[in-house]
Amino acid sequence: MFSIDRWQEIYLTIRKNKLRTFLTGFAVAWGIFMLIILLGSGNGLENGVKEQFKGGAMNGIWISSGVTSVQYKGLKTGREIKFTDQDYKLIKNSIKGYDRISARLFLGNVLVSNKNEYGNFFVSPSHPDYGYIKEIKVLQGRFLNQIDIRECRKVAAIGEKVQAQLFKGRDSIALEKYVNIKGVPFKVIGIFRDFGRGDDEQKRIYIPITTAQKVFYTSNVINQISFTTGDASPEEADAMLRKAKQTLARSHTFSPDDPRAIDIMNKSEDVRRFNALFAGIRMFIWIIGIGTIIAGIVGVSNIMMISVKERTKEIGIRKALGATPASIIGLVMQEAIMITGFAGYVGLVLGVGLLELISKSMPPSDFFRNPEANLSIALGATVLLIIAGAFAGFFPAMKAAGIRPIEALREE
Amino acid sequence: MSCCPGTRDLNRLPMIDISNIHKTYITGNNKLHVLKGINLKIEAGEMISVMGASGSGKSTLLNILGILDNHDHGEYLLNGIKIEHLNERKAAQLRNKYLGFVFQSFNLVSFKNAAENVALPLYYQNVKRKKRNAIAMEYLDRMGLKEWAHHLPNELSGGQKQRVAIARALIGKPKVILADEPTGALDSVTSQEVMDILTEINKNENITMLIVTHELDISRRTQKTIRITDGMITEIVKNEKIVMNVMS
Numbered sequence: 001m002f003s004i005d006r007w008q009e010i011y012l013t014i015r016k017n018k019l020r021t022f023l024t025g026f027a028v029a030w031g032i033f034m035l036i037i038l039l040g041s042g043n044g045l046e047n048g049v050k051e052q053f054k055g056g057a058m059n060g061i062w063i064s065s066g067v068t069s070v071q072y073k074g075l076k077t078g079r080e081i082k083f084t085d086q087d088y089k090l091i092k093n094s095i096k097g098y099d100r101i102s103a104r105l106f107l108g109n110v111l112v113s114n115k116n117e118y119g120n121f122f123v124s125p126s127h128p129d130y131g132y133i134k135e136i137k138v139l140q141g142r143f144l145n146q147i148d149i150r151e152c153r154k155v156a157a158i159g160e161k162v163q164a165q166l167f168k169g170r171d172s173i174a175l176e177k178y179v180n181i182k183g184v185p186f187k188v189i190g191i192f193r194d195f196g197r198g199d200d201e202q203k204r205i206y207i208p209i210t211t212a213q214k215v216f217y218t219s220n221v222i223n224q225i226s227f228t229t230g231d232a233s234p235e236e237a238d239a240m241l242r243k244a245k246q247t248l249a250r251s252h253t254f255s256p257d258d259p260r261a262i263d264i265m266n267k268s269e270d271v272r273r274f275n276a277l278f279a280g281i282r283m284f285i286w287i288i289g290i291g292t293i294i295a296g297i298v299g300v301s302n303i304m305m306i307s308v309k310e311r312t313k314e315i316g317i318r319k320a321l322g323a324t325p326a327s328i329i330g331l332v333m334q335e336a337i338m339i340t341g342f343a344g345y346v347g348l349v350l351g352v353g354l355l356e357l358i359s360k361s362m363p364p365s366d367f368f369r370n371p372e373a374n375l376s377i378a379l380g381a382t383v384l385l386i387i388a389g390a391f392a393g394f395f396p397a398m399k400a401a402g403i404r405p406i407e408a409l410r411e412e
Numbered sequence: 413m414s415c416c417p418g419t420r421d422l423n424r425l426p427m428i429d430i431s432n433i434h435k436t437y438i439t440g441n442n443k444l445h446v447l448k449g450i451n452l453k454i455e456a457g458e459m460i461s462v463m464g465a466s467g468s469g470k471s472t473l474l475n476i477l478g479i480l481d482n483h484d485h486g487e488y489l490l491n492g493i494k495i496e497h498l499n500e501r502k503a504a505q506l507r508n509k510y511l512g513f514v515f516q517s518f519n520l521v522s523f524k525n526a527a528e529n530v531a532l533p534l535y536y537q538n539v540k541r542k543k544r545n546a547i548a549m550e551y552l553d554r555m556g557l558k559e560w561a562h563h564l565p566n567e568l569s570g571g572q573k574q575r576v577a578i579a580r581a582l583i584g585k586p587k588v589i590l591a592d593e594p595t596g597a598l599d600s601v602t603s604q605e606v607m608d609i610l611t612e613i614n615k616n617e618n619i620t621m622l623i624v625t626h627e628l629d630i631s632r633r634t635q636k637t638i639r640i641t642d643g644m645i646t647e648i649v650k651n652e653k654i655v656m657n658v659m660s
Contacts, residue, residue, distance in 0.1 A: 012524065316519075317521060318521075319504060320519075321532050321533045322504050324504045325501060327536065405480045406480040409515065
């Protein structure tokens with residue numbers, strides 16, 4: 001079907017009808033161009049929103065203590081719930097299938113110094129697993145470990161901005177040196193980068209929670225428990241969260257349905273919701289894009305129909321000379337696929353080019369960044385083009401095959 | 413050639429053998445009975461002309477013989493092959509193998525040059541491009557058109573176009589050439605030149621020829637002339653002598 005002779009035939013036909021071919025191709029190119037721009041913009045929007053989720057495992061659940069808002073078992077509302085190490089242990093023992101778990105203590109913004117350099121930083125006492133839950137990347141040294149916890153070591157992992165602010169000039173390397181947190185010296189064991197949003201995430205200091213409880217006299221109080229759900233399905237993750245809520249509700253005697261007794265951030269749930277939203281947006285974009293392409297296909301089909309009508313006599317001559325219906329169908333369909341495919345690719349390249357231009361020239365924002373058309377979109381568009389071309393050519397080709405040579409030869 | 417039962421030479425298979433061919437065209441409520449029982453046998457290598465008034469059915473007969481149209485009733489054997497209820501593919505293959513066409517309006521493909529037009533039947537025989545171009549040049553050379561090989565039809569004169577069409581009809585080495593008013597669009601000098609070519613081909617290559625014409629001096633150059641009147645063969649003339657009068 002795809003012989004050089006056939007291509008030559010198509011080339012001759014196209015050369016004979018340059019303007020018509022150009023206009024036909026333009027409709028298809030425009031359709032694909034719009035589809036790529038729409039899909040790329042959808043991706044840009046999705047990337048922007050995904051950026052909001054950075055700085056923590058996608059399957060992470062954070063539970064912070066709050067204040068009761070529902071009367072329960074004779075207890076008044078407005079009761080402050082205070083988590084302790086006991087809650088951490090209860091959660092750890094009661095829920096099944098979690099991946100990593102950590103407690104956190106909020107010390108807030110604390111004055112930290114290195115010799116004559118001072119700064120206020122968010123000091124966050126936690127367990128070692130929090131590095132994983134928060135998706136922290138250690139640049140030098142290490143993060144907290146179990147020995148630090150067990151031996152209540154005075155060690156600290158500091159954000160790269162903390163290092164930059166407290167260790168300047170000749171003294172720019174913080175590793176193995178000491179920082180004073182609330183007047184207590186802590187040895188710097190690691191420098192990390194947090195991929196979370198904003199500078200604040202880089203200005204954190206993590207110390208062992210057991211150490212903080214001792215040196216800052218916070219007793220066994222903790223402020224937050226967080227864990228990741230591993231490979232659990234959404235239903236299993238929901239069950240884990242339900243179990244954690246029930247455990248805490250029983251332990252602190254508050255209603256499991258009280259929305260304010262504990263504050264929950266379920267990232268996997270948010271991610272699920274946004275994924276569903278963007279799946280909807282993507283489908284919407286494909287529907288619009290395919291609609292535009294269909295308009296192009298109808299255009300190609302129409303033009304091919306006119307082409308077949310114009311070429312009735314030629315087709316009649318070919319049939320009189322021995323052209324079989326299959327060869328006529330092949331000729332018309334291949335021409336339609338060629339026009340659709342070529343024009344579509346022009347639209348594809350222009351669309352990808354424009355997206356690249358936007359991506360490079362536009363500053364990333366919170367809700368729109370890196371509008372890209374990935375390989376799967378390009379492959380999808382290619383398959384779509386071939387199908388579209390074949391579809392555009394099918395009906396005109398059948399019409400051409402049905403032309404009776406005797407009637408065609410009578411045409412003037 | 414024979415027109416009647418009993419006159420058939422049983423030892424020799426006619427190139428064209430039709431008996432009791434009928435054709436009716438139906439347009440709306442109107443029925444037009446164009447061919448009313450044509451019987452005709454043409455031997456291989458014969459050169460026959462068909463004459464008749466406009467609407468007498470001569471072109472319809474030619475189209476049926478060329479497998480461009482179907483007959484409603486009767487039997488048609490082409491080189492012993494029964495032509496009946498053929499699908500388009502089979503019909504196209506038979507046309508390509510056995511038949512060559514020459515039309516009054518030349519019917520060249522407008523955007524193909526002379527050589528490409530001549531080579532077209534070989535394209536449908538799957539002959540490789542290089543080979544079919546070389547053969548097309550040979551045929552154009554025979555027609556004295558080698559220098560015009562790369563010219564488009566609209567750059568050629570009427571006589572040249574018809575010679576290109578004859579070359580195209582010949583290139584597939586057909587058994588039969590069917591010519592529908594081949595000189596109808598040409599002046600008298602060019603008409604004679606075209607007839608010279610057709611006569612020479614008939615003599616040298618033993619190709620059977622059936623030429624539909626209005627012109628007496630063209631028909632006189634063929635071995636026999638069939639006259640069709642109102643869808644029936646009414647007269648057969650051989651070398652300017654009436655060999656039979658069907659109506660009498």
